């Protein structure tokens with residue numbers, strides 16, 4: 001099956017006719033071929049987005065809201081098909097794909113509402129014969145570059161508010177998962193969103209990213225991906241002074257104090273760690289457990305891990321799918337090997353799971369004890385189903401360890417002590433803190449990081465700042 005790119009309302013291939021394969025990570029089957037586009041195709045998409053913007057920015061909020069609502073309704077109608085497509089290209093269990101489609105739709109629902117609340121202001125002037133009017137206007141053409149771990153939600157989280165604000169977009173999905181993006185493009189056309197407002201290009205990331213950061217008609221780049229690529233794109237964007245939103249890597253500490261509700265903490269730890277086979281930027285990376293509850297926590301986690309089923313995400317009962325590609329599983333292996341070499345003990349898992357008839361990309365949910373600060377699991381994103389535990393003695397010490405990372409996306413801790421809860425939450429240098437909560441992501445909250453995890457906030461009313469700019473009129477009367 002060949003699937004094309006969306007440029008100016010038309011489905012087109014790369015000029016050269018070249019394509020690349022999208023592989024099902026669980027089975028190694030070729031799911032589809034997509035265009036191997038580059039800068040020429042992207043330039044055309046930017047032109048289309050720019051021309052479309054000149055009209056789109058003049059539409060009313062109600063018109064935009066109603067089109068976004070239609071897109072959301074079509075996603076709901078096709079939720080099952082979209083979820084299956086996502087599992088085929090990304091590997092996550094079907095139940096998680098369904099959950100992601102619902103999550104993706106929630107961003108469109110929210111954006112459709114928010115479109116109607118992009119208010120300006122009138123400021124009292126300093127002269128009696130003047131008035132100051134503040135307008136909030138769309139920034140213009142937005143480039144959207146997204147990762148493979150949430151192939152649909154990471155797009156709608158940017159697309160919804162961009163459209164709501166009156167911006168048009170050029171989307172470059174990840175090479176591993178372009179099909180969910182293209183399916184969204186089909187639904188955008190069906191919803192009646194005008195040609196050129198939503199464009200999608202797939203292909204060579206360097207060439208596409210190079211054009212998106214150098215063409216002066218692009219006014220904003222919203223990126224979710226690795227810190228390394230984020231830095232590169234930020235450098236490339238400097239000549240054009242592009243507005244940026246950067247949602248980059250994370251390395252979440254997950255702290256369990258001696259006064260935690262242990263059953264709640266263990267349950268949250270499991271969901272937070274093993275969702276999407278540990279391939280989320282806010283998943284727990286470092287478990288810090290108070291020494292007095294260490295044995296209890298490790299035994300709870302061991303038994304819970306024992307109930308997980310690894311396999312093809314389309315199979316009933318599977319809750320841990322494959323890793324996205326070969327590099328991903330090699331990285332997980334190297335992190336576990338490094339921890340072993342440096343003295344950690346692997347209590348559960350610690351090796352690949354080979355399943356007859358399936359690809360060799362499954363890794364056993366793993367529990368490592370005795371993590372130390374020099375181990376790679378302690379400071380690099382593992383992006384796999386590996387929980388590593390270190391025990392601590394004091395609050396002071398553990399907060400220092402938690403903050404020792406270059407990243408600052410999400411942090412979690414469990415305590416029943418209200419004073420400690422607020423004290424620790426305030427001291428954690430992270431954009432998102434789950435206090436007795438392992439799943440803080442939700443549409444109405446300002447998702448985003450600090451330090452090397454980036455800047456900009458997605459979600460809630462806050463996201464509209466990312467796609468709008470202020471203009472004031474000083475009006476002599």
Ligand code: ADP
Nearest residue numbers: 145146147173174175205206209224225226229
């Ligand atoms: P991950 O580790 O999640 O794969 P990446 O940062 O490599 O994170 O990828 C996130 C997105 O960034 C993907 O869509 C990828 O194609 C894109 N990307 C990677 N390198 C570049 C680049 N040089 N320019 C533009 N986009 C890039």
